[in-house]
Amino acid sequence: MKGDMSEKGELRAELLGARRLLSAEDVRETAAVLARHALELPELTDAGTVAAYVSVGREPGTRPLLDALRARGVRVLLPVLLADNDLDWGTYQGPGRLKPAGRGLLEPAGERLGPDAVVTADTVLLPGLAVDARGMRLGRGGGSYDRVLARLAAAGAHPALVVLLHANEVVARVPAEPHDHPVHAVVTPDGVSRFTGPSGPAGGE
Numbered sequence: 001m002k003g004d005m006s007e008k009g010e011l012r013a014e015l016l017g018a019r020r021l022l023s024a025e026d027v028r029e030t031a032a033v034l035a036r037h038a039l040e041l042p043e044l045t046d047a048g049t050v051a052a053y054v055s056v057g058r059e060p061g062t063r064p065l066l067d068a069l070r071a072r073g074v075r076v077l078l079p080v081l082l083a084d085n086d087l088d089w090g091t092y093q094g095p096g097r098l099k100p101a102g103r104g105l106l107e108p109a110g111e112r113l114g115p116d117a118v119v120t121a122d123t124v125l126l127p128g129l130a131v132d133a134r135g136m137r138l139g140r141g142g143g144s145y146d147r148v149l150a151r152l153a154a155a156g157a158h159p160a161l162v163v164l165l166h167a168n169e170v171v172a173r174v175p176a177e178p179h180d181h182p183v184h185a186v187v188t189p190d191g192v193s194r195f196t197g198p199s200g201p202a203g204g205e
Contacts, residue, residue: 007175011138015129015169019058022166031061033189034164038065041185041192043160047122049075051089051148051159054098054106059127060164060188066092077117078108085144089117118148119155126183128163132174135182135195137163149181160184 022030038044050069055062069076076092081102090108101107118124126145130138139145152159161183167190185194 008138008141011171011174012129012141015138018168019166022058027058027061030166030189031055031064034060034062034187035064035068037189037192038162038164038187039068041162041187043123043162043185044069044074045072047074047160049077049121050123050125051077051079051118051121052092052125053079053127055127056104056106060166062125062164063095065125065164067095070094077113077121079144080107080112081105081144082115085142086115086147087118087144088115089113115147115151116155119152119157121157121159123160123162124148124152126161126163128165128169130169130171130174131163131165131183131186131193131195132171133195134174134176135184135186136174136176136180137183138174146179150179162187164188 044050052062052066052069054066066076066078070092077089078092080088080090082088090110090112092108093110097109098106099109126137126139128137128139149161161181163183163186165186165188167188170186170188170193182195185192
């Protein structure tokens with residue numbers, strides 16, 4: 001376990017270092033391409049509710065995708081980070097209804113829907129630093145989305161799990177632990193890759 005944790009830390013540092021080299025123009029261009037690819041996914045085009053997040057810094061950009069989903073009439077849920085690192089949720093009402101939050105994040109203004117609101121989502125966009133050929137995702141290590149995935153499993157909810165990444169962030173192997181969940185699909189500027197697990201769609205446990 002300790003070896004996996006160390007491996008994860010080293011991989012995180014490497015990928016975050018690569019992100020820091022990206023220019024603001026790189027990030028803007030990538031966000032537009034990611035939105036085009038993502039909007040072709042049935043998991044997003046057919047969804048009534050999508051749990052997403054607002055990208056910040058050099059993360060693969062989500063904002064064009066959020067606006068396109070909202071324009072289509074999709075209910076978009078955005079996370080609100082709580083003091084214990086769990087996530088509450090609010091509804092995305094447009095870029096003018098985002099407000100600064102802790103750790104440089106942006107969160108939706110307006111009503112808080114509670115941590116269990118995520119179980120209503122047809123698709124969940126997960127932030128990440130990498131995905132491997134098995135669909136295993138490397139997060140930032142804060143544990144917030146581990147709680148989200150555990151909450152979905154406890155509720156018997158099986159939304160599609162999708163990650164948006166830069167092209168270099170699809171890697172050969174992500175160190176995995178027993179609680180880690182594989183995802184259904186990854187979207188990069190190069191297109192979409194899908195994954196299946198040993199017993200059906202990835203993330204369907």
